[in-house]
Amino acid sequence: xxxxxxxxxxxxxxxxxxxxxxxxxYSFVMDEAGSATIEIPIGVPRMDGQPLTPDDLFPVRTGxxxxxxxxxxxxxxxxxxxxxxxxxxxxxxxxxxxSYWAKRHTGVNGVSFKNMEQxxxxxxxxxxxxxxxxxxxxxxxPTNMVRTRTWNPYEMKPLADVFADLADDITSxxxxxxxxxxxxxxxxxxxxxxxxxxxxxxxxxxxxxHPFDSGHNLQQAVNCEFADIAVxxxxxxxxxxxxxxxxxxxxxxxxKSDTNPALNDTMPQVNVVLNxxxxxxxxxxQYKVRSALAFGSAPVHLPTATTFPxxxxxxxxxxxxxxxxxxxxxxxxxxxxxxxxxxxxxxxASDGSDRLSLTLVQSDLFKETED
Numbered sequence: 034x035x036x037x038x039x040x041x042x043x044x045x046x047x048x049x050x051x052x053x054x055x056x057x058x059y060s061f062v063m064d065e066a067g068s069a070t071i072e073i074p075i076g077v078p079r080m081d082g083q084p085l086t087p088d089d090l091f092p093v094r095t096g097x098x099x100x101x102x103x104x105x106x107x108x109x110x111x112x113x114x115x116x117x118x119x120x121x122x123x124x125x126x127x128x129x130x131x132s133y134w135a136k137r138h139t140g141v142n143g144v145s146f147k148n149m150e151q152x153x154x155x156x157x158x159x160x161x162x163x164x165x166x167x168x169x170x171x172x173x174x175p176t177n178m179v180r181t182r183t184w185n186p187y188e189m190k191p192l193a194d195v196f197a198d199l200a201d202d203i204t205s206x207x208x209x210x211x212x213x214x215x216x217x218x219x220x221x222x223x224x225x226x227x228x229x230x231x232x233x234x235x236x237x238x239x240x241x242x243h244p245f246d247s248g249h250n251l252q253q254a255v256n257c258e259f260a261d262i263a264v265x266x267x268x269x270x271x272x273x274x275x276x277x278x279x280x281x282x283x284x285x286x287x288x289k290s291d292t293n294p295a296l297n298d299t300m301p302q303v304n305v306v307l308n309x310x311x312x313x314x315x316x317x318x319q320y321k322v323r324s325a326l327a328f329g330s331a332p333v334h335l336p337t338a339t340t341f342p343x344x345x346x347x348x349x350x351x352x353x354x355x356x357x358x359x360x361x362x363x364x365x366x367x368x369x370x371x372x373x374x375x376x377x378x379x380x381x382a383s384d385g386s387d388r389l390s391l392t393l394v395q396s397d398l399f400k401e402t403e404d
Contacts (some may be wrong), residue, residue: 034343034385037100038071040089043110043166046231049089055122057381058249059099059107063218063352063374064197065317069097069107075121086158086233090114090125093136096166097127098223098232106347107379108223108234110166130221130234133166134159135193139184147181151199151215152238154182159236160193168221172237178215181314185278190310202317203242203324216242216245218353239353244373244399247349250357251338259360263335270329271302275318278310289318295328305329328398334391336360336372342386347379350391358393371396 036057040050052073059069068330076084081363089095095111109129112301116123121265137158146154156170180202184190203216217238239245251257270293277287292302305325312318336358360367376392 034381034387035102036385036387038073039100040097040111041096041098041232043094043096046226046233047266048080048166048230048232050077051229052077052085055383057099058379059346060376060378061107061129062376064200066109066132066135066193066221067107068129069099069109069125069127071097071127073125074123075116075123078095090123093133096223096232096234097125101346104346105223105225105232108221108232124143129192130166130168130223130236131196131219134153134196135191137162137165137192138189139195141189141191143184143186143188144290147217148179149181150175151178151180151202152176152217154199155196155219155236155238158195162192166234169224169228169233169235172235173312174182174217174238174240176215176217176238180215180317182312188310193315198346200238202220203320218242218293218351220351232282242399244353244396245354247354247356247374249345249349250359250369251340252359253361256344257338257340257391259336259338259362261337262360262362263337264332264365265335268305268321268329268333269296269300269303269331270305270325271297271300272304272352273307273322273325275303275307275309275321275325276310277312277315277318285316287312287315289322291322291326292321293330296330327400331395331397333391333398334365334372334395336367338389338391338393339392340389342382342388345389347377347387347389350374350377350389352376355396356391356393373399 038052039048041048053069054073056072061067092112099107110126110133113126114123152173157169158172159170200219219238221236221273224233253259265386272292274290352374358367358372372393373396378390380385
């Protein structure tokens with residue numbers, strides 16, 4: 034594989050350096066920003082031939098994009114770096130574009146959206162943000178689900194949390210069908226405005242929260258290695274309680290609860306409590322409870338698959354994509370089992386070859402979002 038890394042100015046979009054690297058890893062995480070760690074030599078040149086300076090690595094003002102075989106596969110913001118004076122290297126620490134929106138907030142005056150299509154809320158937050166990284170919202174796809182949301186004055190909720198909550202929220206009502214549903218997978222991505230010269234970033238979403246087919250099956254010793262499979266029961270829930278927030282008045286705090294009798298008949302009851310500070314309506318909390326009980330109805334299986342070198346592009350396994358899993362483990366005996374990628378960590382070797390480390394969960398955990 035051929036990897037190239039570019040630094041650019043997030044205000045002007047202009048690329049000012051293509052940098053060699055001695056170590057590279059990057060990741061994609063469901064509903065989170067993902068990260069990149071890049072090690073470069075001290076004194077590498079900029080585009081104009083002059084050595085890279087601290088001004089060229091000014092955090093937040095500096096954007097980072099990773100190109101793999103002429104495809105931009107990752108982009109984000111440089112937040113920090115560390116100098117190793119023994120090895121004469123600089124370790125860059127970047128996070129995906131969503132990390133920028135963790136530093137923008139709902140504002141001191143509060144925000145209220147009533148009966149609004151859920152992705153339109155994201156569009157408005159992005160387009161109304163002054164002096165931002167210029168995220169292009171044209172890839173936002175309406176889900177036709179509406180919801181009422183209120184953020185109180187001085188609540189100052191990070192927009193990254195707002196976006197993640199909206200993506201993971203299945204409490205919207207389709208006015209055309211009268212059915213509840215909603216949710217989606219959200220992605221922030223780089224693109225070339227002019228190849229090698231200027232970089233933009235954009236946001237897009239899937240039309241729903243249904244895992245989508247990657248077209249791939251992962252099989253032990255054929256195209257990957259399953260180093261371990263964790264089985265986690267800490268998410269089990271025999272009863273769920275959801276506590277909302279008031280609307281800034283003296284109104285009663287919204288609350289909903291429910292139980293899973295079938296699970297409670299077979300084991301001692303365990304509870305999950307959801308503190309939903311962004312929800313002021315009891316009706317929305319009911320669907321949060323329902324989702325928590327569905328997710329908590331069985332232990333979570335967490336296989337980790339490491340692919341063989343150079344077999345797949347990282348963008349073939351974005352979080353939310355569905356894969357077949359055959360482990361040949363002799364215990365769980367998974368054979369073409371249906372799993373969903375929640376995290377994709379990419380390690381790039383010195384020769385440019387890459388391997389993907391995929392964290393997976395069983396697709397049944399997304400059944401609450403299915404029709």
